Amino acid sequence: MATTTLHIVEVDPHDDHLLRAFWDNEQVAQRAERRDPVLRTYDALTATMRDPSPYYGRVLLAAVDGDELIGGVDVSWPLQDNTHLGEIEVNVRPDRWRQGIGRLLHETAIGRLRAQSRTTVIGEACESPDGDGPAVPFATALGYASSHLEHHLVLALPADVEELPPDAAYTVVTWAERCPDEHVAAYVAMRNQMETDVPIGDLELEPVLLDEERVRVSEARTARSYQRLVAAALHDAGGAMVGYSELFLPHGETYAQQDDTLVMPDHRGSRLGLRLKQANLALLHRDHPERKLLHTWTAPGNAAMIRTNERFGFRVVERMHEMQRKI
Structure with a gap:
């Protein structure tokens, strides 16, 4: 599919169709390469976006090609503590990986954080226990370094x-x-x-x-x-x-x-x-x-x-x- 109609839009939290498409994309992207991911429910997303926290600012941005949502980025920033900091999570539909969509979403998100006077950005990247997976190489290519590691375990x-x-x-x-x-x-x-x-x-x-x-x-x-x-x-x-x-x-x-x-x-x-x-x-x-x-x-x-x-x-x-x- 050509990307000539690709554009970035801000997701209206009260637009059920677009918000659901954003969540669906998040689910598909995260489950493509991860085992037993822990992801927010749609109800949790709607609650977060429709009744904002007094302690965090947040915006959802979507990459739309024609009438299809093919990627999204969740951008947030603390309002009372760590006011130098922003957080980003990028998700792109797997069949559109390596087409520059994730990078475009990321740079748009960075622009939003600059507007909030943020100087440092963090985000999570998960990989298999053997170190396989696309998330860490993607973040590294964008200039990120791994600054803390945790093991995800299940019982x-x-x-x-x-x-x-x-x-x-x-x-x-x-x-x-x-x-x-x-x-x-x-x-x-x-x-x-x-x-x-x-x-x-x-x-x-x-x-x-x-x-x-x-x-x-x-x-x-x-x-x-x-x-x-x-x-x-x-x-x-x-x-x-x-x-x-x-x-x-x-x-x-x-x-x-x-x-x-x-x-x-x-x-x-x-x-x-x-x-x-x-x-x-x-x-x-x-x-x-x-x-x-x-x-x-x-x-x-x-x-x-x-x-x-x-x-x-x-x-x-x-x-x-x-x-x-x-x-």
């Missing part, structure tokens, strides 16, 4: 995991969706500890420190597209909350995502992170038998978490590079 559910005996020093509590008011101050403190502890390699990122209002906004927005399950540990000597682990269950899907797991520094080495993950897994097995796969991501240098994941039986399915370049 088939239900999982047969040997449970640890209870630890008399801790009590595990759980909740869904919204942190109970009596725990929210401790939860905010742990989330901020996670922000400072999480490995980021050479990414030019400053920790995003939260307060109760921002946590409550995040909980409400997340609940539109995901169910959140949280297991947290209370230290019985004084009742302080000293660790948490959380799962996200996309609405209408058959998988779950293991997100943060944190134990506060003074309580590490007690296998508390493993107990918290086990508590969440028990909730999954009991209340959500429709979930057949659990995804997680771990930096290859995080030895403690790698041991925990191996004990559960997770297996690596791909490598995820955080790519970064200057604008």
